[in-house]
Amino acid sequence: MQKTFTLFQLFIVSFALINYFDRIEKIYFALKSFVYGGLFAAIYVLLNIDLDNIRRFGDVLGNENTIGMIIATSSIFSLSFYLYSHKFKWILPLPLFITIVLLTGSRKATIFLMLGFLFIVFMKNKSNISQLLKTLFITTLIIVIFIFAVFSIEIFYNIIGQRLENLYYYLSSGETSEGSIISRARMTSYGFDWFLSKPLLGYGIDNYRVLYGNTFFEAKYSHNNFIELLVGVGIVGLFLYLMYYLGAIKNLIFNKNQITQDIRYSLLYVIFGYFALSSAMVFYDSKHITFILFISTSYTIVNNRENKKQKKLDSEEKL
Incomplete structure (x- = not known):
């Protein structure tokens, strides 16, 4: 019930945001706020690092994977603003x-970050081959x-390097000694079996952890967005979720405006990147x-309105 209430609150706030972000300047402000928020989070994590206890850091703010993805997202927006504005302040936090x-x-945040940099650089320079090759x-x-x-600096290798190696070995051979990978594979397998038992509407939002707790005496979520939705709300719920999510991606792909390409490409990568990582x-x-x-929805609405205005002006000039 608590999860349902949280989702309801998110919907209300996000719907209000769509109505608030009625100008492109407000959308820029929102994305810049993500960069500033990521910067504050990164500084806070840095100030709380204990080098006498080498482990995964970031738990002072929450789940390490979540913090990693939030800061990686801030990085994508920051790089995009720099490439399109050439203002040095946007590259300073990187x-x-x-x-x-x-x-x-x-691992997710690391891969998301590296591929995001390549994507933003490619899209920025794709029309200029020489500049593209140089920048790439x-x-x-x-x-x-x-x-x-x-893989060479000890602190990085101990925290992320070994985890990337374990992931590579698992993907290439299907074998690994890392407990978290084995556990998540098991979670996905059990989750799919539970989904098959109630495929249409599922067991209710956030009930994966209940089923898992009843089986293994430890309530955990599935670490898989598709499985979590299939078990919770079934095919119907997953379809409705994907209809909006993939619709946002489609709108960003086909909604073109040369003036605001930095917003479009960064939003497109972040939203698609999360979708690509749904199984993790x-x-x-x-x-x-x-x-x-919802910001991407606002961007599409504002962009469509501006494009219509421009077409009207162009047609009036021809007359």
């Missing part, structure tokens, strides 16, 4: 963002240094991705 993402030990070379070089640091995390009830989804 070294700190990258460092904290690594120190959270989140520099970005790839930075990522190579980034990977070298992960639960985010249907996440506040930040829900707000980003």
Whole structure:
């Protein structure tokens, strides 16, 4: 019941945001706030790091994976603002963002961050081949240094490097000694079996943890967005969720405006990136991705309105 109430609150707040973000300047302000929020979070994590106790950091603010993804998302927006505005202030937080993402030990956030940088750089320069090759070379070089640091610097290797190795071995051979990977594979398997028992409407929101607790005497969520939704609200609920989620992606792909490409590409990557990671995390009830989804809806509405105005002006000039 608590989860249902949380989702209801998210919907009300997000619906209000759609009506509030009626100008592109307000949307820019919202995304810049994500960068500033990520910066404050990164600084807070940094100030609370205890180097005498090497482990995954970030739990002072919540789940390490969640904090890693939030700061990685801030990084995507920050890089995008820099590439399109060329204002140095937007690139300044990136070294700190990258460092904290690594120190959270989140594989998802690390991969999301690296691929996001490549995507934003590619989309920014795709119309200029020489500039694209130059920028991609520099970005790839930075990522190579980034990977070298992960596997060569002891603190990074102990926190994230070993976890990336374990993931690689599991994906390539199907075998691993890491407990979290084994546990999550089991969670997905059991979750799919529970879904098959009540495929249409499921067991109710957030009831995966109840079923898992009844079986293993420890209530846990599934770490898989698809499984969590299938078990909770069945095919019907998953379909309704995906209808809006994939609709947001479609609108961003086809809603073009040269002036606001930085917003469009960064929103598109973040929303699609989360979707691509659905099998590795639960985010249907996440506040930040829900707000980003509704911000993308506001962007589409505002952009459509501006495009119509421009077409009207163009037609009047021809007359």
